[in-house]
Amino acid sequence: MSTTTPAPGGTGPAVLVRGARILGGEAADLLLSGGRIADVGPDLSGAPAARGAEVVDATGLVALPGLVDLHTHLREPGREDAETVESGTRAAARGGFTAVHAMANTDPVADTAGVVEQVRRLGEEAGWVDVHPVGAVTVGLAGQQLAELGAMADSAARVRVFSDDGKCVWDAVLMRRALEYVRAFDGVIAQHAQEPRLTEDAQMNEGEVSALLGLRGWPSVAEEAIIARDVLLASHVGSRLHVCHVSTKGSVEIIRWAKERGFPVTAEVTPHHLLLTDELVRDYDPVFKVNPPLRTQADVEALREGLADGTIDVVATDHAPHPAEDKDCEWAAAAMGMTGLETALSVVQHTMVETGLLDWAGVAQRMSTAPARIGRLEAQGRPLAAGEPANLVLLDPAARWTVDPAAMATAGRNSPFRGRELPGAVVATFLRGRATVRDGALVEPAGTAR
Amino acid sequence: MSRHLLSAADLDHAAAVHVLDVAEEMAATQRREIKKLPTLRGRTVVNLFFEDSTRTRTSFEAAAKRLSADVINFSAKGSSVSKGESLKDTALTLQAMGADAVVIRHPASGAPHRLARAGWTRGSVVNAGDGTHEHPTQALLDAFTIRRHLRADGAPTGSGTAAGPGSATGRDLDGLRVTIVGDVLHSRVARSNVLLLHTLGAHVTLVAPPTLLPVGIGGWPCEVSHDLDGALRDGAPDAVMMLRVQRERMSTAGGGFFPSAREYSRRYGLSAARLRLLPEHTIVMHPGPMNRGLEISADAADSPRSTIVEQVGNGVAVRMAVLYLLLAGDLGGRA
């Protein structure tokens, strides 16, 4: 029964999704109307509200709440040659996302209310997903002085996640102050854990492969030392810490230790760190150059285990598009980063679901519910139940596809999965009841002529 | 058939011995009145140097010219290389010029791999030293020098049977003990030598302070020691190779790898006293350029054991062999 008020921004005709396996469980119908899930039941075809609704046959498809990315680089403003909010959010919708957090390392840096509001507005104009800007912790990401965190929190962008991502807030006093300060508005500091002196000019994971390749090593201790310090600081001041893109076994162990003690810590892992290792660097192809670097198989195993047992709360893409010329060069000169929005769900299916480490409910928790909660997004990451906002993704777990960066919506061609066959395809994405993706293809908003 | 020489690991045992044998033939032609061979007439070899190294460049240039190849020297040092993109553009330019082989020296580890694998050039790529990765022709000339001194007929550790007097043709370095001393971490010479000398059957020992050995060295086919006196006295090496140590590495900005030049020299330099620990037949090597008084004393550098000057001459023969096999023969090997 449809008894709820329309969700803000919810538009379009009613949609009846038939026979979707909700969180991979029993097949059910979902009726989407007025931007909300009006009803869920075994057979809604006869429901009065379903009359005239557009019908989506979801037989064999899994329904999950719309995915939420805590870590996306949309590059705008400043690096529109790499990505725009428009192209990046199209990629997000195609990947099954209904919300992304846009990282602050733009040009200008998102360290003022003005810039975060601009990014927010660009996201609204694009209309593919909800764009939640991340605010910089320090002015210009310079690690010297706190940015006006309160102004960004109070702005129309309602920033709750703050990060100097790409740079580590390495000064212990500054990190302490940031953690303390954002408590006033329930913010969280998302730390890019990288001890700068131990990683000067670092090129790849420090170990057997770096020794042979003669590339400057990026020791795991550089990440782990900062995480160890920060979990202790978070506990000391009682503030929320989120650890970005955890990449080592030791980091997982430190976070597990902190969580056992009830420290207010959450953590994320990227899809690429769940699958790829530093062995791929042997040919010096910069498509595999990323920060933090690809590690070893033992680290991959520990990350999967940590994600399965809840030590790591979230899968976040760290989607980092770069123009071709920033990768089409020798390793040391290349930019760090990989695209990820359009492959994330498939990589998680491959590494976590098909290995039996997670079921679909577990995937929903880690790719939607938990990131939405960490970002304090009230209308995202909600259960697929009557009355909830109609943000959801339908995926075909039986599909197989070969990754072709040229066919992606992102402007970046730097996918490390290129040429790989992956399982699982996003068939449809709904943002407040409107299909942004149908039959695997983007659906242009009505009334626009793009 | 292998088209490139990017790493010493590209050469298996047979290929490595074959290169050394062809280098012997090349060296023999260089003792003749007319040194020039017509083998590569009409072929173009480009020396693409993104880093200053007159020594290596002139060695390759001489090798290519003595094989009658056309040589283009392309020095890109200090230009717009910082962006890296120019490696691709330069490669495309050279491709357009019809380069049959590109000899590349580059400050970035792996640059030759990119050149060979990214489809920017159809020519053969020879790694003439990339960053802190490898310098395979240096290892070949070192192996050539070692073989001549220690494996030729009549050599103190050589076997007594084979072709002509003084010939080492067909032989490897089986059982020889080679000690490599110094800044292994930053040394492309050390990496290539460990791989090649191991392929040829030698026992390699690396000696360095722990700061100048890479983390992850455990998988290398060699022994590791921090005690030079012990390695020289108890290891009884047949060859000792001293690596260049850059003074700037002792400063904090340079990484703080050792406290002072004096301490480095005291602990890891080849002094006159250490020279006396060596067996009589042991040769002393250095890839150059040397820091006299830091990693090597004048006594060692100028002693009759020293092969340092000879190494330079052997470089031309070895590089002739590599260019010949890549462009007109078959390098063989693993790649």
Ligand SMILES: [Zn+2]
């Ligand atoms: Zn980061």
